[in-house]
Amino acid sequence: MAGKGESWLRSESAQGYALISPPFLYAVLLLAAPLVTILAYSFFQDGYLTVVHEFTLQNYIATWTDPIFRVILVRSLFVAGLVTLITVALAFPIAYYLSFGLAPNQKARWIFLITIPFWTSYLIRVFLWKVILGYNGVINSALESIGIIGPNGLIADPLQMLNSVGAIALTLAHAYAPFAILPIFVSLEKIDRSLLEAGQDLGESRWRTFLRVTLPLAMPGVVAATLIVFIPTVGDYVTPELIGGGKMPMVANLIQAQMLPLDNRPMGSAIAVSSLLVVAALSLVFLWLNRRFLKVGK
Template identity: 65%
Template sequence: MARAALTAGGKRGLILVSPPFLYALLLLAVPLATILLFSFWTQDYLDIDTRFTLANYVEAFNDPLYMQLLRRSLLIAGAVTLVTVVLAFPIAYFVSFHVAPGRKSLWLFLITIPFWTSYLIRVFLWKVILGYNGVLNSGLTGLGLIDEPLSVILYNANAVVITLAHAFAPFAILPIFVALEKIDRSLLEASMDLGETRATTFLRVTLPLAMPGVVAAVLIVFIPTIGDYVTPRLVGGPDGLMIANMIQTQFLKLNNAPMGATLAVLAMLSVTAVSLLFIWLNRRWLRGPK
C-alpha cells in the first residue's frame, strides 16, 4: 500500500521537501540527539565511557549545587519575563493606540535602535551604568540621595534581571503590539456603548484579546533567558550564576561533557514543563486560542 501510494506527485513532493528536511535534521535533530546521547554516557578521565547509564541524572538530582542553579535559573528567567512583559505592555499599548497610524513603523524602528549594538557591548554598558562607580551610583550620590554606592544592583541576580529585561524588551513589545493591532477598534466602542468605562473595557475586552500576544511574549522571553550565559557571567557575580554557566564549566573547564549534556537536558525539560504549563493555563483560564 505504502509503495503504491508513492505516485509521481508523491515523489516530487518528497524531492521538494527533502532540502529543508535535511537542513532541519542536521541543525536541529542531530545536535539534540547528540546532547541526549551524551547525557547517558560518562566521562572516564580522558575517555568517554559509552555504556548507557543514568548516573549523571542521579548525580544531578542529588547534588544541591546543580539543583540550586537550576532553581535560580527558573526564578531569574521568571522574574525577567515578568518585568519585561509588564514593562513592554504599556509601550506596545501606547504605540498601538496612541500613535498616529503613519508613525507606528517609525516608533517600532526607534524601539529596535538600541539593538543594533552587539548584545555583549550592551551587557558591558549595563556594567558601566550599574557599577560601584557607575553612572547610576555616582549620579545618585552626586544628588545627595544616597550616602554610599548601592551594592544591590551589580554582581547579583538583580543585575541579571535588569540587563536581561532590557535585552529582551523588543521581543516582548512586538508580539504584544501585533496582538493589540489586530483588535477591531469598534469592539472597544461597543463595550463603552454597553456601559463599560475605559478601565473596565480594557479589562474585559482589550486585555483578553491581547492575551495571545502576551503568551507569545512570555514564551519568547522565558525560553532563551533560562539558558542565558553571557549576562550572568558578566554582571551576575557569584550569586547570579545560572545553569548555563555550569554547563559551560562542565564542557570546557571540567572536561565533563556528559554531565554538561545532562544539565542541558534538564534545563530543556524545565523550559518545556513551564511552557506547557503556561500554554495550558492560557487555554484553560485566559481563553487563548484553543
C-alpha cells in the same frame, strides 16, 4: 502509474516539499541532530579524556542529587520569572500605545526604533550595565561628583549594586524588552476595532471595555511574550557572568563549565537536558493554566 507519479511531481505538495527540503535538511543536520546528540550523551559516561559509550543514568542522578545544581536551577528560574514579569508588564502599555495611539504610518518607525537596541551587540549592552552599576561606575561616580555620595553627602560609601540578583534581572529585562513588545503588539493589531466601539456603544466604560474585550483578546500575545522572554533568559550565559561577577551562576554557566573547562560533556549534556525538561514542563503548565483561565473568563 507513471502518469500518476508525474502528476504528483507537478502537484503543489511536491513542489512545496522540494522547496522546503534544503532549509529543512539543514535544520535536521545542524539543529535536530545536535540536540539528539546532547540527549544521547547525557546517558553516556565520562572517562579520562574519552567518553564511555554505555548507557548510564549516573549523570542524571549526580545532577539531581547535587544541592548546588538545585540552587542554581531555582535561581535561574527565579531570575527568568522576575525578568519575564517586569518585561511583559512594562511592554504591554508600549504595545498598546503602538497599536492604538499611533497613526498607521507612524507605527513602522516606532517599531524600528524599539527593535534597534535589540539587534545591536548584546554583549556590549550587558557590559554597559556593568559599567553603569559598578562600584566605581557611572551611577556612583555621578552621585559622587554632585556630592550625594561622599563624606559630607547623604550616603557615605558608593552603592554596591553589582553581583546581585536584582542587577542581573535589570540587565536582562533591558536586553529582552523588545522581545515582549512585538508579540503583544501583533495580537493587539489583530483586534477588530468595531468590537471596542460596540463595547462602548453598549454602555461599558473605556476601562471596562479594555478589561473585558481588549485584554482577553490580547492574551495570546501576552502568552507568546512570556514564553519568548522566559525560555531564553533561563539559559542566559553572559549576564550572570558579567553582572553577577561569576558569583551568581545560572544554568548556562554551569553547562559551560562542564562543556569547556571541566571537559565532562556527558555531565554538561545531562544538566542541559534536565534544565530544558523543567523549563518545558513549566511552559506547558503555564499554557494549560492560561487556557483554563481564559475559558472560565468567558
